[in-house]
Amino acid sequence: xxxxxVGCAGRMGRMLIKTVMARPDARLIGGTxxxxxxxxxxDLAALAxxxxxxxxxxxxxxxxxxxxxxxxxxxxxxATRHHGxxxxxxxxxxxxxxxxxxxxxxxQIITASRQTVIVQAANFSVGVNLLLGLTEQVAARLGDxxxxxxxxxxxxxKVDAPSGTALALGEAAASGRRVDLNNVSVRVRDGxxxxxxxxxxxxATLRGGGVVGDHTVMFAxxxxxxxxxxxxxxxxxxxxxxxxxxxxxxxxxPGLYSMRDVLV
Ligand code: NAD
Numbered sequence: 001x002x003x004x005x006v007g008c009a010g011r012m013g014r015m016l017i018k019t020v021m022a023r024p025d026a027r028l029i030g031g032t033x034x035x036x037x038x039x040x041x042x043d044l045a046a047l048a049x050x051x052x053x054x055x056x057x058x059x060x061x062x063x064x065x066x067x068x069x070x071x072x073x074x075x076x077x078x079a080t081r082h083h084g085x086x087x088x089x090x091x092x093x094x095x096x097x098x099x100x101x102x103x104x105x106x107x108q109i110i111t112a113s114r115q116t117v118i119v120q121a122a123n124f125s126v127g128v129n130l131l132l133g134l135t136e137q138v139a140a141r142l143g144d145x146x147x148x149x150x151x152x153x154x155x156x157x158k159v160d161a162p163s164g165t166a167l168a169l170g171e172a173a174a175s176g177r178r179v180d181l182n183n184v185s186v187r188v189r190d191g192x193x194x195x196x197x198x199x200x201x202x203x204a205t206l207r208g209g210g211v212v213g214d215h216t217v218m219f220a221x222x223x224x225x226x227x228x229x230x231x232x233x234x235x236x237x238x239x240x241x242x243x244x245x246x247x248x249x250x251x252x253x254p255g256l257y258s259m260r261d262v263l264v
Contacts, residue, residue, distance in 0.1 A: 004029055007033065007075035014047055016072055028053070043056060070246040072094075073097065095249070123165040124259055125232060135173050135217050138228065140177065141176075144198045151206070151215070151216045152166040153205075154212075161207070170203065217229075
């Protein structure tokens with residue numbers, strides 16, 4: 001399985017290099033960064049702290065998509081949109097971990113998935129994918145007298161909020177309650193907000209330090225509080241899941257898949 005990594009010098013990109021190189025069933029064939037990047041020409045393996053492998057970072061994305069069986073993308077929304085187009089053009093599988101996509105970006109990914117396999121997840125860890133299922137189940141069992149709040153904390157460099165994972169947990173909870181998240185979500189509270197509306201799903205965001213990703217789903221009634229928490233200890237868990245998804249994509253027909261499809 002020939003795998004390319006776009007955004008290979010990023011926090012996730014470097015972890016992905018290490019993970020692909022450790023798998024016997026996958027071969028790293030290239031990595032890109034935007035034109036003019038300081039990392040252009042650097043050895044891919046050296047970026048990940050390994051012995052040099054003789055493949056240099058470049059900005060030739062079109063060529064990477066042409067040569068790869070699957071490309072893994074943990075970059076930024078505008079870049080991901082372009083990568084979706086290239087995946088469709090070359091019929092190359094694409095694994096999307098980038099979060100913060102607009103509805104328009106997402107529509108482009110859906111269009112691209114008619115031509116090729118796209119696996120997209122706001123979180124590639126096994127634990128969070130279990131948590132999505134648990135959240136849906138608990139939300140279905142507990143009524144609106146249990147207020148539902150989702151709290152997340154990430155490192156100081158994260159640029160989107162709430163996290164894609166927090167929003168996915170919100171979608172899972174809304175699905176359990178059979179409501180549309182758009183009608184019940186409260187993403188920010190500030191000033192004279194008034195009392196909490198029954199049935200709302202609230203989000204709270206913390207940013208600081210090097211936190212890889214903590215998420216808690218709270219169900220709070222007058223009498224008790226149930227909290228489901230996941231804490232990622234290392235980016236390794238996301239990289240392993242994303243590479244597993246890339247290898248899994250090999251025999252699938254075109255379509256948009258989630259990590260839950262990969263894990264069944
Ligand atoms: P980062 O800023 O460290 O890395 C992003 C990299 O992408 C940078 O090196 C940047 O130069 C590169 N890039 C941007 N545009 C590009 C382009 N057009 N072509 C090639 N490279 C390009 O960020 P990060 O912490 O690695 O996170 C990246 C994304 O992944 C974020 O959206 C984050 O929320 C998401 N993320 C998802 C998961 C998950 O499991 N789904 C886990 C962690 C992070």
